Amino acid sequence: MTEPSPSRTIANTPSSDPLLVVENLKTHFEIEAGMVKAVDGVSFTLDRGKTLGIVGESGSGKTVLSRSVMRLNIAANVHASGSVKYDGEELLTKSNKEMQKYWGAEMAMVFQDPMTSLNPVVKIGRQLTEHLRYHTKISKKEARLQGIELLRSVRIPEPEERFDVYPHEMSGGMRQRVCIASALACGPKMLFADEPTTALDVTVQHQILNLLQAQQKERFMTMILVTHDLGVVAGRTDDIAVMYAGKIAEKASTRQLFASMRHPYTEALLRSIPKPKDPSHTRLSAIGGRPPDLINPPKGCKFSPRCPYAQDRCREEEPQIQAGAAPGHEFACHFPVGTPENKAAFEKNMADGVPATLAAAGQIIATEELSEKAAL
Amino acid sequence: MAGSGKAHLRDRDDILLRVEDLTVEFPVGGGRRVYAVSGISFDIARGETLGLVGESGCGKSTTGRALLQLPKPTGGSVKLKDVELTALAAEDMRAKRTDLQMIFQDPVSSLNPRRKIGEVVAEPLEVWGPADKDAQWEIVSKMLDAVGIDPDVAREKRPHEFSGGQCQRISIARSLVMEPEIIICDEPVSALDVSVQAQILNMLEDLKKQYGLTLVFIAHDLAVVKNISDRVAVMYLGKMCEISPSDELYANPAHPYTRLLLGSIPVPDPLVSLEDSDEILGELPSPIAPPSGCRFRTRCPLADEICERAEPQMRRINNDHYVACHHPLVDVDEVEVSIS
Numbered sequence: 001m002t003e004p005s006p007s008r009t010i011a012n013t014p015s016s017d018p019l020l021v022v023e024n025l026k027t028h029f030e031i032e033a034g035m036v037k038a039v040d041g042v043s044f045t046l047d048r049g050k051t052l053g054i055v056g057e058s059g060s061g062k063t064v065l066s067r068s069v070m071r072l073n074i075a076a077n078v079h080a081s082g083s084v085k086y087d088g089e090e091l092l093t094k095s096n097k098e099m100q101k102y103w104g105a106e107m108a109m110v111f112q113d114p115m116t117s118l119n120p121v122v123k124i125g126r127q128l129t130e131h132l133r134y135h136t137k138i139s140k141k142e143a144r145l146q147g148i149e150l151l152r153s154v155r156i157p158e159p160e161e162r163f164d165v166y167p168h169e170m171s172g173g174m175r176q177r178v179c180i181a182s183a184l185a186c187g188p189k190m191l192f193a194d195e196p197t198t199a200l201d202v203t204v205q206h207q208i209l210n211l212l213q214a215q216q217k218e219r220f221m222t223m224i225l226v227t228h229d230l231g232v233v234a235g236r237t238d239d240i241a242v243m244y245a246g247k248i249a250e251k252a253s254t255r256q257l258f259a260s261m262r263h264p265y266t267e268a269l270l271r272s273i274p275k276p277k278d279p280s281h282t283r284l285s286a287i288g289g290r291p292p293d294l295i296n297p298p299k300g301c302k303f304s305p306r307c308p309y310a311q312d313r314c315r316e317e318e319p320q321i322q323a324g325a326a327p328g329h330e331f332a333c334h335f336p337v338g339t340p341e342n343k344a345a346f347e348k349n350m351a352d353g354v355p356a357t358l359a360a361a362g363q364i365i366a367t368e369e370l371s372e373k374a375a376l
Numbered sequence: 377m378a379g380s381g382k383a384h385l386r387d388r389d390d391i392l393l394r395v396e397d398l399t400v401e402f403p404v405g406g407g408r409r410v411y412a413v414s415g416i417s418f419d420i421a422r423g424e425t426l427g428l429v430g431e432s433g434c435g436k437s438t439t440g441r442a443l444l445q446l447p448k449p450t451g452g453s454v455k456l457k458d459v460e461l462t463a464l465a466a467e468d469m470r471a472k473r474t475d476l477q478m479i480f481q482d483p484v485s486s487l488n489p490r491r492k493i494g495e496v497v498a499e500p501l502e503v504w505g506p507a508d509k510d511a512q513w514e515i516v517s518k519m520l521d522a523v524g525i526d527p528d529v530a531r532e533k534r535p536h537e538f539s540g541g542q543c544q545r546i547s548i549a550r551s552l553v554m555e556p557e558i559i560i561c562d563e564p565v566s567a568l569d570v571s572v573q574a575q576i577l578n579m580l581e582d583l584k585k586q587y588g589l590t591l592v593f594i595a596h597d598l599a600v601v602k603n604i605s606d607r608v609a610v611m612y613l614g615k616m617c618e619i620s621p622s623d624e625l626y627a628n629p630a631h632p633y634t635r636l637l638l639g640s641i642p643v644p645d646p647l648v649s650l651e652d653s654d655e656i657l658g659e660l661p662s663p664i665a666p667p668s669g670c671r672f673r674t675r676c677p678l679a680d681e682i683c684e685r686a687e688p689q690m691r692r693i694n695n696d697h698y699v700a701c702h703h704p705l706v707d708v709d710e711v712e713v714s715i716s
Binding site: 174209268269272282284 | 431432433539540541569570571572573574575577578581596597598599600602603604605606622623626636637638639640641642643644645646647648658659660
């Protein structure tokens, strides 16, 4: 409902240090087939009261990243390294016992599937207030009052009655509201929303995203919004990080990213979204192929097998993340979109008939044809 | 909305499927019934793609299944060319179903995990196709090839060895082996990533051209529906609100519900302000006790007393654009038709 605005940053900030500083975070899973490098050297900082969108395809590591920051990957085969500083405290070295002080009270998460993230045999009210009672030691009666207030704040009608129902008695949208209320219960400073609307209808998605944004503003929370849809994060985040194969491919302020995206993957993701203003039967620009195998990723740039601009250098040498012209804009690409090198690379690939390039060009030609027809 | 009427049905020679007053109700005990689909009518011309959109629970999937007589609708008529499907005996319908195929939402669970891809895709042929295995494989490999799956690699593999997008391609191949007249696609891309979604949508367009397919495309994502459809029908709580060629519908939505749906599409542009975007308030009412008159009135910003009293009928706006609303957002061609 609100555009990202600078006014959101100030308000009642206790300190101006960033709330979250992640440095070279790596999360690897050891499985029989080898080491899955799900998150492979990610760094970012997040200021208080800001919203960061993390975007990427399935398997790009975006969910593992948010879970790693919250220390929710706790199986024995997980190898995490690097640093996650929350409010100045290093989280990666904390024991699970110490983390219990953070979960719910300091940071909370809203999960993708509201159908399965609530316990089907426990009433809504108890699920909503369980951690509230754990953290604040309030009485059952007091918890009930607060729980009803929470349900009201997420705009659930008749909260008194809904407090005593089971999850199956509610629709998907209502259940996601309960999950949000539950995440908000202890007043966390940091909220993770992991694809909170992917399982929901467009209309409900709109309602839930508006609700998250209103609550974030009201409670001055810092938020990480994880999604595969650039459309979802466009109007609702301050910064966006695009992930590919466990790394950040591009990071910028939301406006900067949409105004001048540099990474071919970001460009491809945006192009693959069907836009309601295009005429029907507009050919979509699909990204060919699939995200790479994270056990044996390709040499060089991991996007190179699917990239329309890939050159020999991309297949040999992995690009490092570099700062762009605008402050805060970073990307990892040898031939960034919008540069003469990129144009030359495209023309060379066109001349050589590289399939990924021809596919991308097919889209461009098809739209030109259409606009010509429209002009006639 | 929530209207009835048949003003929007076309009188053309190339109408492949014609649905009139389709009604589907399910008993829920205690003498109560779920009014899932209540008297909707539409037609589809050969080679056309009809998009059916609406929220969860609006009856769009039930409509899709009722076309296949799964289950047999409570009332109304479904005519494929000259054959009245609702009047067919079970055995005749079984044979007729080879002309109507379906693709489901969840690609992974719609393939049997214990069977090999070669068998899964050949199964319709086992029943209706050539008995000769080699002849079957010839058709199967041709179709797998058409959906971009290498037939020789896939033949001996099982569904878990493929990604979601690939499984959806395999289900599409399975629906194609019978060379159906119509394919009903029930949310075929809503479980997929945007990048894979684009691949599948492009592929459906190609296959449609190549095999002259007619599609019913059911989805809740309006941008996706617009991309693939020639005509779009908007449904709400078992009724039809509006039907129109897709470009016209998106440019000039006439039903308040359509406009609210369009306002919910996330726009990949940070400069589009979300400040004043409309939000549909509240939830879908229960289809067990739907509101009187226009079923959308409980959530409609324009609802007044007439909406409570009378059900709106389909009215023409222009050319091929019809709406069932007492207070459409554009001027209507004809004067009020009879109020039921």
